[in-house]
Amino acid sequence: MHERAAAARGATSPLEPPPNLRTRSGALISNISEAEAITFTSALVTKSALAREFCGCEVFQRIVHDILNVPDVRLFHDQAVYKKPCPGRTFPFHQDNGYTFIEPLQYLTCWVALSDTDEENGCPWFIPELHRRGPLDHDFDEANSGWTISGVRDDDAVCVPLKAGSMACFWSLTPHMTGANETVDTVRKAYIVQFAPDGWNIQIWDKRGAGGRGVALGNTGPSPVDEARQYHVLRGGEGVGPPPLGPRL
Ligand SMILES: O=C(O)CCC(=O)C(=O)O
Numbered sequence: 001m002h003e004r005a006a007a008a009r010g011a012t013s014p015l016e017p018p019p020n021l022r023t024r025s026g027a028l029i030s031n032i033s034e035a036e037a038i039t040f041t042s043a044l045v046t047k048s049a050l051a052r053e054f055c056g057c058e059v060f061q062r063i064v065h066d067i068l069n070v071p072d073v074r075l076f077h078d079q080a081v082y083k084k085p086c087p088g089r090t091f092p093f094h095q096d097n098g099y100t101f102i103e104p105l106q107y108l109t110c111w112v113a114l115s116d117t118d119e120e121n122g123c124p125w126f127i128p129e130l131h132r133r134g135p136l137d138h139d140f141d142e143a144n145s146g147w148t149i150s151g152v153r154d155d156d157a158v159c160v161p162l163k164a165g166s167m168a169c170f171w172s173l174t175p176h177m178t179g180a181n182e183t184v185d186t187v188r189k190a191y192i193v194q195f196a197p198d199g200w201n202i203q204i205w206d207k208r209g210a211g212g213r214g215v216a217l218g219n220t221g222p223s224p225v226d227e228a229r230q231y232h233v234l235r236g237g238e239g240v241g242p243p244p245l246g247p248r249l
Pocket of ligand 1: 081083091096122176177178190
């Protein structure tokens with residue numbers, strides 16, 4: 001996994017979004033990416049054959065086989081997260097469901113360290129057991145530009161330093177945060193790879209509804225899948241490699 005992570009680091013870096021990426025109307029493309037503090041680069045598997053191979057590799061096939069315990073599993077989402085030196089700037093406690101709410105609720109997040117990470121440069125922290133309480137209310141934390149579980153009690157949070165090539169695997173309902181990168185010159189690099197049982201429904205929640213608090217929608221059954229991005233890693237209980245990267249449009 002260590003060689004694979006080194007290769008993934010090579011694949012993710014050139015694809016980091018340029019600073020201040022804006023729409024034609026001037027709005028920031030993402031309200032959580034900020035070039036000088038933290039960048040999120042999504043769907044690398046649609047741009048890099050190496051990222052594609054990485055997310056579909058046998059290591060993940062085995063992990064999802066054992067943890068998700070269903071015969072058909074797809075890559076749900078992948079993103080590189082680069083955290084720049086920026087004193088005090090955390091990525092606050094949240095559940096991944098606080099960003100992307102699907103049915104069934106629990107999907108699996110694999111947080112892969114592409115560089116060594118520790119308390120000083122912004123490694124992840126987790127609150128044990130709280131995932132059992134289901135989805136928690138999230139509010140937007142303007143100071144740290146991220147959704148967060150307001151008032152969450154974090155006195156028993158566990159700090160998880162990771163060497164490059166190691167990963168933390170956790171449920172999408174597990175509250176987690178990353179600390180500030182308090183170094184002066186190192187960029188903390190991670191690749192986040194998420195897997196979900198095939199047949200998920202993402203159309204049950206409108207995040208922008210009710211003035212940004214979100215509203216429940218009708219249950220419309222399985223959502224359409226982006227085959228180029230959300231490919232199978234497990235089909236009929238067997239690991240399957242990723243389909244080749246198609247021509248770029
Ligand atoms: O890697 C980070 O600093 C935070 C990313 C994170 O927690 C997430 O994308 O859910």
